[in-house]
Amino acid sequence: MADATVRTGTELIPSSAATTLTVNGRDYTLEFDPRASLLDVFRERLGLTGTKKGCDQGQCGACTVLINGRRVNSCLTLAVMHEGDEITTIEGLGNPAQLHPLQAAFVQCDGFQCGYCTPGQICSAIGMLDEVRAGEPSHVTADIAAQKIELSGPEIRERMSGNICRCAAYSNILAAIRQYAEAGQEAH
Amino acid sequence: MRSFTYERAADSASAVAAASRPGAKFISGGTNLLDLMKLEIERPTHLVDISRLPLAAIEDLPDGGLRIGAQAKNTAVASDMRVRTRYAVLARAVLAGASGQLRNKASMGGNLLQRTRCPYFYDTAAPCNKRDIGSGCSALGGFNRSHAILGASDACIATHPSDMAVALSALDAEIEAVDERNASRRIPIADFHVLPGDTPHIETTLRDGEMITAVTLPPAPPGRHAYRKVRDRASYEFALVSVALVIDTQDGRITSARVALGGVAPKPWRSAGAEAALLGEPATTTGFRAAADRALAGATPRGHNDFKIDLAKRTLIRTLIDTAEQAEGA
Numbered sequence: 001m002a003d004a005t006v007r008t009g010t011e012l013i014p015s016s017a018a019t020t021l022t023v024n025g026r027d028y029t030l031e032f033d034p035r036a037s038l039l040d041v042f043r044e045r046l047g048l049t050g051t052k053k054g055c056d057q058g059q060c061g062a063c064t065v066l067i068n069g070r071r072v073n074s075c076l077t078l079a080v081m082h083e084g085d086e087i088t089t090i091e092g093l094g095n096p097a098q099l100h101p102l103q104a105a106f107v108q109c110d111g112f113q114c115g116y117c118t119p120g121q122i123c124s125a126i127g128m129l130d131e132v133r134a135g136e137p138s139h140v141t142a143d144i145a146a147q148k149i150e151l152s153g154p155e156i157r158e159r160m161s162g163n164i165c166r167c168a169a170y171s172n173i174l175a176a177i178r179q180y181a182e183a184g185q186e187a188h
Numbered sequence: 189m190r191s192f193t194y195e196r197a198a199d200s201a202s203a204v205a206a207a208s209r210p211g212a213k214f215i216s217g218g219t220n221l222l223d224l225m226k227l228e229i230e231r232p233t234h235l236v237d238i239s240r241l242p243l244a245a246i247e248d249l250p251d252g253g254l255r256i257g258a259q260a261k262n263t264a265v266a267s268d269m270r271v272r273t274r275y276a277v278l279a280r281a282v283l284a285g286a287s288g289q290l291r292n293k294a295s296m297g298g299n300l301l302q303r304t305r306c307p308y309f310y311d312t313a314a315p316c317n318k319r320d321i322g323s324g325c326s327a328l329g330g331f332n333r334s335h336a337i338l339g340a341s342d343a344c345i346a347t348h349p350s351d352m353a354v355a356l357s358a359l360d361a362e363i364e365a366v367d368e369r370n371a372s373r374r375i376p377i378a379d380f381h382v383l384p385g386d387t388p389h390i391e392t393t394l395r396d397g398e399m400i401t402a403v404t405l406p407p408a409p410p411g412r413h414a415y416r417k418v419r420d421r422a423s424y425e426f427a428l429v430s431v432a433l434v435i436d437t438q439d440g441r442i443t444s445a446r447v448a449l450g451g452v453a454p455k456p457w458r459s460a461g462a463e464a465a466l467l468g469e470p471a472t473t474t475g476f477r478a479a480a481d482r483a484l485a486g487a488t489p490r491g492h493n494d495f496k497i498d499l500a501k502r503t504l505i506r507t508l509i510d511t512a513e514q515a516e517g518a
């Protein structure tokens with residue numbers, strides 16, 4: 001574990017006071033450099049390596065997690081800013097023994113090749129579907145004042161544009177999200 | 189990233205007091221600031237976290253306008269039914285920018301303060317007058333396809349990246365800010381962003397330590413709203429050209445017109461010339477062409493971005509045809 005202060009070059013960098021982060025329902029109290037991104041704290045300090053670092057500048061979406069139910073890029077936010085927030089990473093959604101239904105849909109639909117973007121795709125899709133359910137419009141929503149958003153292919157594509165897949169498994173990612181969303185509707 | 193100290197502001201008064209320290213900066217969504225801090229283009233020594241201040245409300249104003257708190261997330265603004273029905277151009281502009289993840293984090297105030305995406309500004313090995321005063325402009329003789337054709341100077345031809353601000357410009361928004369003495373003032377958006385001139389490192393009239401608290405919108409102008417964005421990808425890309433338009437017609441003549449352009453200038457580019465050319469004229473393609481010529485009068489292309497003059501004209505004409513024709517039928 002890191003010390004309360006971190007020496008870099010000749011500078012003594014003040015660490016944050018002990019901060020409690022709530023990740024996947026569990027509280028972690030630790031001290032870290034205020035410069036630490038949420039992403040780096042997951043991976044380097046909490047052992048939660050499911051969240052992936054792609055570009056580290058908010059362009060690829062591989063680091064997407066849910067904060068208070070909203071999808072965000074964990075590379076572009078400071079961990080110290082998230083005390084008290086409910087954070088969900090891919091580890092909080094499912095595990096190899098018990099896949100989240102959307103993870104299962106990705107497997108069934110072959111929604112990945114290398115898999116590096118997949119945790120971000122899945123967290124993003126979960127947040128995205130909640131946004132649709134809440135009636136939040138997108139760039140391609142024809143009637144911006146519509147109360148209800150229809151989950152069409154173009155809507156999913158537009159809303160998932162913040163998640164890049166370098167293997168270009170897009171058509172199968174779309175299929176997996178649709179399959180999961182349609183199954184959810186039947187269940188209601 | 190350079191080291192800094194961090195504090196979470198308890199209220200607005202302590203936030204502005206904390207930000208009066210030399211080297212201090214506010215942080216809210218952080219989606220642009222942290223990116224620039226990683227590259228050490230931004231080097232604050234103290235960060236004042238204002239993201240939890242109770243400044244996220246969207247409220248009706250007695251005059252029929254709307255007041256949007258500076259801490260309202262971009263998603264919240266675009267999803268608000270009052271924005272969607274009364275200020276559709278704003279909802280459309282917000283949704284045309286960034287990605288779902290970024291809009292969930294980015295704040296109203298921060299969106300206004302985001303810095304240019306000029307690749308030379310980001311390339312710390314290249315001269316850039318905005319980043320390193322007096323070092324020169326690499327874009328002038330460089331690959332300047334994305335750069336400004338209006339309002340730029342020989343010191344800087346970077347564009348302002350915000351879509352949202354283009355709509356706010358068409359809507360005559362005002363920016364509310366408080367200073368370290370807690371004195372409040374309102375800045376019309378036309379006076380908020382400044383042109384580069386010889387000082388491209390100065391981008392707004394916001395003073396050191398001043399904090400944006402809200403954006404107020406006067407009652408919406410009459411007519412139909414449109415925001416059209418032309419870019420290299422269908423989604424998640426900055427504008428080459430964008431048009432914010434609110435236009436009304438009566439008996440085939442234009443009775444009200446608001447026109448602002450994005451992606452072409454160092455600030456959201458409200459076009460008084462285009463509006464004057466449209467007002468009182470028949471809503472015809474001939475008139476729209478004249479307005480587009482007025483909007484781009486005096487444009488200075490820089491080589492790779494020569495195409496932007498025609499692209500901006502055509503985008504404006506197409507948006508006028510689509511929107512004004514609909515207005516006639518309505």
